[in-house]
Amino acid sequence: MNTLIYWFRQDLRLHDQPALARALQHARATGAALLPVCCVPPDTPTPYGFARVGPHRRAFEAQTRAALAARLRALGSDLLILAGAAAQVLPRLAAATGATQIWCEAIRAPWEAAEEAALARAGLKLECHWHSSLLDPADLPFEPEAVPTVFTAFRQAVEGAGVRPAPPLPTPDQIPGWEGGAEQRWCGQPWPAWQARWAAQGLVLDTPAPVPCPPAHPHSLFPYAHPACQGGEAAAQAHWETYLARGLPHSYKATRNQVMGFEASSKLSPWLATGALSPRWAWARLQDFEARHGASASSYWLWFELLWRDHFRWLHWRHGAALYRARGLSERPLPTSGPDQDQAFARWCQGATGEALVDAGMRELAATGFLSNRLRQIVASYLIHDLGGDWRAGAAWFEAQLVDFDVYSNQGNWLYIAGRGTDPRGGRRFDPLRQGREHDPDGRYRARWGAT
Template sequence: MGCSIYWFRADLRLLDNPQFVNACQHSESLLPVFVLPLQEQTPWCFERASKQRSAWLHQNLRDLRNSLEEKGSTLLVLEGKPSHVLPALYKEIGADALYCEAIAAPEEEQDVLELQRAGLNIHTQWQSTMLDPQTLGMDIGELPDVFTNFRQWVEKRRLKFAKPLAMPKAIPPLPTKVPQQDPIQESAITLFVNGGESHALRHLEQYCERRLPDSYKKTRNALSQFDASSKFSPWLAVGSISARTIAKRIHQYEEQYGANGGTYWLWFELLWRDYFRFLMLKYGKRLFRPMGLSQRTPNTFNPESFHQWSTGTTGIDLIDAGMRELAATGFLSNRMRQIVASHWVYAMNGNWQAGAAWFESCLIDYDVYSNQGNWLYVAGHGTDPRGGRAFNVAKQIAQYDADGSYRKRWLN
């Protein structure tokens, strides 16, 4: 027991945050910290995080700070590389431990490795999946490469979700010396949802109170209606709500109203999210190679065609509508993501990594696991048993925008 730092990463919540609870139980004093990344360019010469995505992160940080202050603590926000700012803070406050969640992506693992090399005593814990990996009954190295086989394995064992943890009853006092930094920004950008755990929990509750799970399976592929899909993903992406909290609430809903196709499909989508996380635990850096898990050479990058695709000026109405919605809102329906990604890779012979990087920049619900997994899947460089997903745009229009309302909304 001593002075500790809790480094919030993609877990900006107090409810069901096992590692934060662990830090509270093993610290005499505790300083909650978040490290804002420095703005940087991608290899394709655009900002790695758009204004919408940055505004979303700052909203969630403000809400987390409010929650911590209500419990007598606060959130110190620093800016820079974790390997630079955290060792200096660790030394300044006389910390003897740093707690954080484990993230299996290469850059995030490198951050932890560099902090260990700097001499910090780091405790990490895996906590971002609905299922506890320890309950799978298999080693991660044995994870099936086909999602359907994974789902069947899970269902055969009747695994549903790990039990969420309550908020910590008390947070240890702050260290006597807390540096003053506050790079959290107010933004004039209006997003279609409000950031933070308090809003996430309210959204989940109203979603269930309005009986929207009942219609989820039927409406989830709609292109733009807000209530057609759950819209849990922005909060899940930054960890303002956990998959286990959502799964538990849907389970309670089933106990009250009965299970149906919609409630099953919500769980099914959370299982896909788990699968992409477990896949990264299994394959790590291989998922970030140009050829991914395949032996195929990816398409080369063409700046001119990328400009047309990313700005919604390809001349293909549905694609242009989707890309303009993405630029304007920081969001796209799952169906539209698949359509525009497929068009970029197959119709425009685009480089899948550049497409994935554009989604990372734009999406307020960007999640390293799901974004990488889905792009690999569509482009045929991942685990798709069909070797990729080429969509027929005319067929998609006939099925999902026959009246042209979606295209009219975003092209005018």
Template sequence: MQTSLLWFKQDLRLDDNPALQAGLKSECLLPLYVLDPRTLQVGPLGPRRQGVHRTRLLLESLTALDGALRQRGSRLLVVLGEPERVIVQLVERLGVQQVLTQAEIAPEELALQARVRAALGAVVLREFSGNGLLREAELPCPPEELPQVFTRFRELCEQRLLIFQPPPAPAALPPLPEAALDLLQPLPSLSQLGLGEPLNVAASAFPFSGGEAAALARLRDYLWNSQGVRQYKDTRDGLLGTEYSSKFSPWLANGSLSARRVMAELRRHEAQYGRNDSTQWLWVELLWRDFFRWTLVRHGSALFKAGGLKATARAPRHLDVRFERWCAGRTGMPFIDANMRELAATGFISNRGRQVVASYLVHDLQQDWRHGAAWFEEHLLDYDPASNWGNWAYLAGVGSDPRQNRVFNVLRQARQYDPDASYVSLWMPELHTVPVHLRHTPFLLPALQLEAMRYPRLEQMPETWRPYLPAA
């Protein structure tokens, strides 16, 4: 009688889950998630590796996963501890013959997987394709020969006809090992994990719940009900509300949603309603995500070093009080501060906002990009190692792209994407007494007025901002 342990990680779904499919052949199957307390501790660059927002989404996703498993005659065992210990103890206690799990690509996760494999000894650890879009066999060439530049990667991928047919969630699952029933326990709360409860923010651009059911509901809504996908290219640089972009990324990041399922549904939508620039652009964004994943597979830990993939000293290495002001949303530049406050309050900011605040930290404030990436790692709901560190390295000029400087003119960006200052007005209550036409440039006000508002004065205004200052 074969007993298998299914170790869930960033694949918190039953739909399109290769490790789960492999477990269906077992007589008994134990679905397990290990909450590793080390991920909630402070990392080498200062911030925690996982903060309150992503942990809240994780707990919601685990609750949803347990509910889906119960409907199919199973349950989810959640254990607080270190996987290399927890899994070995369960294997010995329950007589498990094999452990099934998702393959990893990031250095720390690979190291953890190796420790688990070593601790298991003779018990087999089987890995299955992970959370990406393209499997290795579907790539246009071996991973080590992939282009270093996204546009070339995209061209090669689009030369092939890719068909996505993800297997649906199974109707039933093998029963739990009998002895596992005594081990089941309720999920810990955020407070028990030492994180405290986040405030509910009505203005959040991601007010959705975690878990597979919520992810699939959003996929149906965006592609079929509202068909927001058909305007995606025009709205994706928005800053306010839930509909300017797909908002799939938090579910993709923890695996509540499969990228291959998104593509299968997108192709089905295009077959029914036709392809347009917007449906094509959603494919491009999913391809960017995969480009960063395969970049990480190829370069490994180099992506997390100061010199990035170019091993040069071009990126700034400084760290001073300006970094702390950036984190706190107190730089004196409202467009930056509004984005940083939204991130801290909700765990989410727009794609446009991410690029602008990252560029400002690296190029205007001359701070070490890795600390910005680590701050995002703690706070982002949709943190994913490949996309986060890949995007930061790209903006810092140490990624694989040939363009040296992705420098944004912050005031121009503010004027272009928040022309009526509605975004900064939402997140910067201290500016409500300032006339709307000055809300992007309060640093032009008298010092006493700024002091009365308790808003910091901008230390330095770049010359490039002058054309975008309000007319006298």
């Protein structure tokens, strides 16, 4: 039986999975067996001296992979989790299984695009399909390469053309090549035997080594150690149904900038970032909510935020690696680095700048892997505009720390604050004193995180 590999990347779910649906369709049409695979690359240091993936993100992603494996096993299938960079382990797996095709999600960011290029150089045929956005590229009123660079123009064009997301796809009910039962079999042989064969060939299986989960912090805005906030599509969908059932879309706009409170914002970002939740599915459930309970300016704001998320994706489509240059998309000269910049960056990471609100935010981020959107803007602004720090270093620190790291949104937001992206105002500076008066008037947040 021919083998087709489906490589899960940042799309760790089974519901509304267009790339997987196409791979399944091709497998059934050609009589191929489909092997679901996920790769866990070794951690590599950033140019700034810290690990690319910190403990919070590592644990949450491990939860998500485990949840996906369980969902696949419920279909009589399974997930092969390999330790190693995709460019190294997938060609060896393809050789061991006789596979010549790999199907996967397309990711238009430099590091991820380099993975795809390396696999192509290894002689593998990749079928990469875009499906991380709310809107489909074919439905946009412009070519993705010509996306308006300013968000307002983008939103007005989309809304003016009446563009809406396509309905989400159903979860598949079978994976070709698999047989369920007491002992799962793939291509007619027991699954454990296949795993043992691949291990003997030097393909390191990551499944037996669970990633330790740091204990939940009592003040975490997203306590991913608790079952309700763990990684995976079941927890994601249950959370969104609860959010809707409590009528919270009608208060979202008024509370979204609060720096404390689990229900102040939607908390969809961790599950969206790993792909455990489809934005189209979340939008469809929100539409059902509005049909029953009425639409409001507040529930509209959830659409507004999902469009922001999309815009950062289309900007990557249009500008690619230019978004990762020191100057970004700006022609303005780079700031001169001061002699204390490295020390200032270290103090910022440690929450030891002496600016109470900034330090509180950075301590929360390190302790929990999560931070409210308002605090993300404040601490980013402080690094760039008050400390004269390198925005790319800040973006890398967020990448390591955040459980909801999303390559598109993280890069886009840091560029926006730095004034090196598409902000028509040339950057945003948030005065921490004013922000403290507005968003922490009684000092409770600063006291909570030990920065008074």
